[in-house]
Every structure is written in structure tokens, then in C-alpha cells.
Amino acid sequence: MSERGLLIVLSGPSGVGKGTVRKAIFESDDNDFQYSISMTTRPMREGEVDGVDYYFRTREEFEELIEAGQMLEYAEYVGNYYGTPLSYVDKTLDEGKDVFLEIEVQGARQVKEKVPDGVFIFLTPPDLQELKSRIVGRGTDAAEIIEERMKVAREEIEMMALYDYAVVNDEVPLAVERIKDIIASEHFRVDRVIGKYIKMLKEM
Amino acid sequence: MSERGLLIVLSGPSGVGKGTVRKAIFESDDNDFQYSISMTTRPMREGEVDGVDYYFRTREEFEELIEAGQMLEYAEYVGNYYGTPLSYVDKTLDEGKDVFLEIEVQGARQVKEKVPDGVFIFLTPPDLQELKSRIVGRGTDAAEIIEERMKVAREEIEMMALYDYAVVNDEVPLAVERIKDIIASEHFRVDRVIGKYIKMLKEM
Numbered sequence: 001m002s003e004r005g006l007l008i009v010l011s012g013p014s015g016v017g018k019g020t021v022r023k024a025i026f027e028s029d030d031n032d033f034q035y036s037i038s039m040t041t042r043p044m045r046e047g048e049v050d051g052v053d054y055y056f057r058t059r060e061e062f063e064e065l066i067e068a069g070q071m072l073e074y075a076e077y078v079g080n081y082y083g084t085p086l087s088y089v090d091k092t093l094d095e096g097k098d099v100f101l102e103i104e105v106q107g108a109r110q111v112k113e114k115v116p117d118g119v120f121i122f123l124t125p126p127d128l129q130e131l132k133s134r135i136v137g138r139g140t141d142a143a144e145i146i147e148e149r150m151k152v153a154r155e156e157i158e159m160m161a162l163y164d165y166a167v168v169n170d171e172v173p174l175a176v177e178r179i180k181d182i183i184a185s186e187h188f189r190v191d192r193v194i195g196k197y198i199k200m201l202k203e204m
Numbered sequence: 205m206s207e208r209g210l211l212i213v214l215s216g217p218s219g220v221g222k223g224t225v226r227k228a229i230f231e232s233d234d235n236d237f238q239y240s241i242s243m244t245t246r247p248m249r250e251g252e253v254d255g256v257d258y259y260f261r262t263r264e265e266f267e268e269l270i271e272a273g274q275m276l277e278y279a280e281y282v283g284n285y286y287g288t289p290l291s292y293v294d295k296t297l298d299e300g301k302d303v304f305l306e307i308e309v310q311g312a313r314q315v316k317e318k319v320p321d322g323v324f325i326f327l328t329p330p331d332l333q334e335l336k337s338r339i340v341g342r343g344t345d346a347a348e349i350i351e352e353r354m355k356v357a358r359e360e361i362e363m364m365a366l367y368d369y370a371v372v373n374d375e376v377p378l379a380v381e382r383i384k385d386i387i388a389s390e391h392f393r394v395d396r397v398i399g400k401y402i403k404m405l406k407e408m
Contacts, residue, residue, distance in 0.1 A: 122394065131401075131404070132404060132408070135408065136408075150405065150408065153405060154405060157398065157401045157402060157405065160394055160398055160401070161394065161398060163394050164393065164394060165389070165392040165393055165394060166392055166393075166394050166397050166398070167392050178388070178389075178392060181385045181388045181389050182389040182392060184382070184385045184389075185369070185382075185385050185386040185388075185389040185390075186389075188369040188370055188371055188382060188386060189368065189369055189370075190326065190364055190365065190367050190368060190369060190370050193370050194361065194364055194365060194370070197335075197361045197364070198361060200335070200336060201354065201357060201358060201361065204336070204339065204340075204354065
């Protein structure tokens with residue numbers, strides 16, 4: 001099958017465990033995704049390898065790629081750029097392989113604008129009951145602290161609305177299975193497969 | 205969780221094996237769907253039980269339900285009505301359980317109009333290569349026979365466009381797994397879960 005691969009974007013609030021879940025997915029059996037290596041301008045640390053841990057580039061090189069529209073998404077943290085180069089993602093999708101990105105919510109928002117037919121998965125903190133307890137605390141917290149937590153929860157739910165799926169990260173192996181089910185199912189979506197049927201009929 | 209259940213509709217061209225796949229799903233482990241029993245006006249056959257095989261009703265009773273808008277879908281075959289009563293489906297979805305319908309494409313079209321947020325799965329004949337061979341035959345068929353097969357294939361693909369997913373029925377256990385993955389994943393769709401988060405925040 002020569003259909004284009006799926007772009008899978010895993011994101012979620014910071015601290016929710018995106019990195020752990022992503023690692024577990026890539027270590028699991030029958031995973032068949034290509035992991036997109038990020039690019040950064042931060043200095044290489046001891047033991048890191050260019051093209052393995054990150055693509056290490058100068059600030060000038062990175063900014064040239066931004067200006068040329070060659071970054072799928074990027075952000076600046078503490079003075080350094082981090083981002084996903086478009087070329088690798090595009091080439092891999094064209095080869096019919098699925099590409100998996102694990103990125104911050106700001107980056108996911110940029111990807112959503114550029115690749116609306118990607119599969120956007122929001123990893124959520126524990127379920128509703130736990131979220132509620134987390135907000136209320138032990139019942140001894142000051143009103144402004146509870147108010148602040150509610151604000152954060154509200155923002156997270158607003159973020160969630162941009163995604164296709166919300167997966168609870170209660171236990172990593174469960175979250176991994178859910179995400180793999182979602183990716184498998186997305187390959188059967190009619191809007192993704194009907195094109196090749198129509199093409200075949202036209203060619204006959 | 206008191207969220208409403210999913211309405212799952214399995215359909216597809218006649219002869220594709222819908223009944224076999226549906227039976228295999230209900231006989232499989234960890235299936236958690238309610239099967240909606242159809243209603244019919246055809247006479248009960250020996251060994252059949254009212255409320256198990258079908259709800260057996262008179263023509264008058266069936267037509268009253270149609271007029272009262274109490275049939276989710278129905279059709280007439282060789283002088284008898286067959287259809288899905290709305291009341292059971294609605295009640296079961298309200299209880300938070302998923303309801304599984306295996307129906308003909310005409311019925312699926314009616315359900316799609318009434319319950320657009322159902323999960324519509326189209327079971328397809330073998331994959332593209334096999335579909336192609338089926339159309340071309342052994343290369344010895346008359347042009348009009350091939351033309352007729354192409355017409356049927358084109359109609360099937362047009363039907364498919366109304367569905368959310370297209371699942372190839374190459375091997376029944378594989379089709380069953382795909383359908384179960386799809387149903388699991390649909391429970392994680394943001395538009396299905398975000399409501400309860402918003403509700404919780406409002407209630408706090």
C-alpha cells in the first residue's frame with residue numbers, strides 16, 4: 001500500500017508523563033512508528049550524539065530553517081530553540097510510514113494548523129475523580145490556591161478541545177495500549193482509505 | 205461513569221459476512237456491547253422465541269411504531285417489515301452501555317440521519333487487489349459483465365463514504381479485532397469525553 005503514513009502527535013500538560021509513555025510505546029512489541037528526532041540550538045552534552053539525541057544546530061542555522069518554513073513546530077526555552085524539522089517528517093510520511101511526535105502543547109498547536117489530518121492525542125492527568133481531589137486538596141488549602149488549580153484545570157480542558165483523543169495516563173501500560181489501539185483504528189477511517197478505492201476504479 | 209453509551213452500527217454490502225463477524229464479536233472475550241434485537245412482521249418459525257430471535261409483531265403494530273417515530277430504522281423485504289425499535293436502543297445508551305447494530309446499508313443510512321454521532325463501520329469485501337481481480341474475473345468475461353461489476357463496486361464505494369470506518373473482512377478474527385479496537389478508541393474521542401470535564405468544573 002502506498003498510502004501516506006499518519007502523523008501522530010502525543011502531547012499534554014507538562015508533568016503528565018508524555019516522555020515515559022512515548023518511551024514505553026517505542027519499547028513495546030509491534031510498534032511500527034518512526035520517531036522524529038528534534039532539533040535544538042542548546043549545546044551538546046557529554047554522551048549525546050548529533051542525529052541521535054537531537055540534531056544540534058547553531059542559532060543561525062535554526063533561524064534560517066524557521067524563515068524558510070522548514071520547521072513543523074518550534075519553541076524557545078531558556079534561550080534555546082527546540083523544534084521538529086519538516087523535511088524528515090514529510091519524507092517519512094510519503095514513504096507510507098507513521099511518524100510519532102511527542103511534543104509540548106504549544107508545538108502541537110502549530111502542527112495542528114499545518115497538518116490538520118494528523119492524529120492528535122492528549123495525554124491527561126488522572127481521571128475526573130482524581131482531578132477533583134487534586135483541585136480540592138485536603139480541604140485545608142486557601143481559597144486562592146484552589147482557585148489557581150481550577151484555573152489550571154480549565155486551561156488544560158481548553159487545550160484538550162484541540163485534540164482528537166484524550167487518553168488518561170493512569171498506568172503507563174494501559175495508556176500505551178490505548179494509544180496503539182487509536183493508531184490502528186485511525187488507519188481504518190474511511191476518509192483515509194477511500195481515496196485508494198476511487199483511484200483504482202479510475203485506473204481500470 | 206454516567207456518560208451515554210456508543211451506538212455502533214456494522215453494515216456493508218450483502219454477502220460480505222456481517223452476520224458472521226457480529227456473531228464472532230459477541231462470542232469473543234471482553235465484549236461489552238448490548239445487541240439490539242430486531243423487530244419483524246414475518247411469522248415466527250419453529251424454534252424461534254419472541255424477544256430472543258426477534259420481536260414478532262403484527263403489521264398494524266409495526267406501522268403504528270413507524271408512524272409514532274419509534275423505529276430507529278426499518279425496511280420491507282418480500283412483504284415483511286424488519287427494523288430496530290428505538291426504545292430499547294435509547295434506554296440502553298442512557299444507561300451508559302454501548303449498543304451494537306448489525307443492519308443492512310439502507311437501515312444504516314436511516315440511523316446515520318437520526319444518530320449522527322454513532323460509530324459507523326463499513327465491512328468491506330477483500331482488499332483492493334482482490335476487488336480488482338473480482339471485477340476483471342479470469343479475463344474471459346464479457347465486457348458488459350465487467351462493466352456491471354464495476355458499477356457494483358462504484359456503488360459500494362459510494363456507500364462507504366457515509367461511514368466512519370472501513371474494515372476489510374479478509375479473516376473473521378482480524379475483522380473482529382479491528383472492530384473492537386475501533387470501539388475502544390472511540391471512547392477516547394475528545395468530543396465524547398470533554399463534556400464530563402466541563403460539567404465537573406462547573407459543579408465545583
